[in-house]
Structures are given as C-alpha cells and as structure tokens.
Amino acid sequence: MTQTPIHAVVREHYAERARKSDSCCAPDATSACCDTKNVIYTDELLATVPDDIASFSLGCGDPITLAALQPGQTVLDLGSGGGLDCFLAAKKVGESGHVIGVDMTPEMLEKARASAKRMGVTNVEFRQGFLEDLPVDSNSIDVTISNCVINLSPDKAKVFSEVFRVLKPGGRLAVSDIVTDGPLPDAIKQSLSMWAGCVAGAVDAKDYIAMMETVGFTEITVTPTFFDKETVDEAIKEVGDKIDLKSVSQDELYKTVYSARITARKPGSL
Numbered sequence: 001m002t003q004t005p006i007h008a009v010v011r012e013h014y015a016e017r018a019r020k021s022d023s024c025c026a027p028d029a030t031s032a033c034c035d036t037k038n039v040i041y042t043d044e045l046l047a048t049v050p051d052d053i054a055s056f057s058l059g060c061g062d063p064i065t066l067a068a069l070q071p072g073q074t075v076l077d078l079g080s081g082g083g084l085d086c087f088l089a090a091k092k093v094g095e096s097g098h099v100i101g102v103d104m105t106p107e108m109l110e111k112a113r114a115s116a117k118r119m120g121v122t123n124v125e126f127r128q129g130f131l132e133d134l135p136v137d138s139n140s141i142d143v144t145i146s147n148c149v150i151n152l153s154p155d156k157a158k159v160f161s162e163v164f165r166v167l168k169p170g171g172r173l174a175v176s177d178i179v180t181d182g183p184l185p186d187a188i189k190q191s192l193s194m195w196a197g198c199v200a201g202a203v204d205a206k207d208y209i210a211m212m213e214t215v216g217f218t219e220i221t222v223t224p225t226f227f228d229k230e231t232v233d234e235a236i237k238e239v240g241d242k243i244d245l246k247s248v249s250q251d252e253l254y255k256t257v258y259s260a261r262i263t264a265r266k267p268g269s270l
Ligand SMILES: C[S@@+](CC[C@H](N)C(=O)[O-])C[C@H]1O[C@@H](n2cnc3c(N)ncnc32)[C@H](O)[C@@H]1O
Pocket: 007, 010, 011, 014, 056, 057, 058, 059, 060, 078, 079, 080, 081, 082, 083, 084, 085, 102, 103, 104, 105, 108, 129, 130, 131, 132, 146, 147, 148, 149, 152, 153, 154, 198
C-alpha cells in the first residue's frame, strides 16, 4: 500500500512520541516526565504492568473492559502503539489465546516489542502494517480492539472493510475512538497537525456508523463517554501559530469532539 501524506505526518508524530518517551520514561531514566498515572483503566487491570509501560498510553478509553475478552480468543489491536492494550488483552485471553498488534510506525513497534520481552509476554506479536491493508489472514480474529486510532486514518471505509474481512463470522469490534457531533471548522479539517492530534480526522458519529453498515457490520453501538477537551487543547497547543484559529471557537470545538465506546459484530456465529 502506498502511504499518503496524512500517513506520513501521523507516522512522524507518533515516532516522535515514542522517541521522546524512550528518552525520559525508560525504567532507569532519571527524568520524572512520565510519572503521570494512567487513569483510563482500573487499577486492577493495570496491576501486573510496570508503571512506565502503563503510563505510555495515548488512548481515549478502555477497549479492554468493553471487549469482555475470554480465554482462548484471538485478538487484533489496530494501531497498537506502545502495546499497553495488547498486554492487557494478553492477560485476559491467557496462554491459549493470541494477540496481534498492528502499527505502521517502526519506533512504536520497537518499543512494544521491547516491553513484551521485558514483561516475558509470549502470546502477543506486533506486526508492521497499515489499518487500510491489514497484514492479517481473513476470517481469523475473534475480537478487534483499538484505542484512539481509526480517527487518524485517511480512509476509514477501507479500515472497516479490512476489519470485516479479518474477523471470523460472529466476531466483534470493540473500540474507543474520537468522533464528532456535527462538522468541524474548515481551518481545523485542513490542518495536518490537528489530524495527527486526533481531532481533524474525526468524523461525525452518523458517518462512522454508516461506513460500518456499508461493509456489513450489525449490532452497531456508539456510546459517548466524554467531551474530549484535553485532546482538543493538546492538538491546539501543538499547532501553535501554524494555522490561524481566530475564526474557530474553542468552546464550540469542546462541544463537537467527543470520545466514544463503539461496538459492532460481523454477522454469523463463532
Ligand atoms: C493515538 S496513538 C494510539 C496508540 C495506542 N492504541 C494507545 O492507546 O496508546 C495512534 C497509533 O496508531 C498508529 N497509526 C495511526 N494511523 C495508522 C494507520 N493508518 N495504520 C497503522 N497504524 C496507524 C500510530 O503509529 C500510533 O502508534
């Protein structure tokens, strides 16, 4: 698959996030820049994960609890980043299960593989690839999870058709993602750094649902969890003065962009 300019910008953004965290969040690092506690998941879920791995989380929700994973299942994580959701999923599916994390950014894969080795996790593998062209066999996955990644894709319809292809009949999708209620201002939509910051690529929940329906998903639910003020603030901070945001009301943005829990099923039975 040929990478688009959006892929290139997103990839560099997350490569930098991985490099930065390697320089200051390593277990033996002296800097305290990574000591923020992960409040997305319950303490119980994070109990077996070293603090520095648990705190490297760029997600917007808890797809693990949403997915209600069972021992023996095969799980795919779209945009696995530093690997935290894969490690939590690995615990749930146990030794008889298997977890595949897919990410396009080599620096993230390197980080995730190093953490897996350090934790001694053997039922997880990380593969390099695009969400729009998954390096995964058809009809092989019980549950696909993802945390704040589908919004980053320039071709979400292709992502959903790929997820549908790799799921077994009866398989499920359980993701946390950013969606919108209504359109985003043009100035935001045209900014590549706002795209990398998980804002500009977010689509209206109605369009998100329509894309899933088109490829064949059923039992689709989209449950808003919180208005994502933090993501909006962070993206705006990173943009700096690269784009003119004078015409954009930050308050309107806060009311448009939100995190949601999204579930769906591929028809059939497991
Ligand atoms: C916001 S981070 C989320 C990482 C992880 N899910 C988490 O919760 O910490 C997005 C990740 O998705 C990856 N990514 C974004 N778009 C992608 C695409 N089209 N194909 C593959 N990976 C992608 C990035 O490289 C990055 O690691």
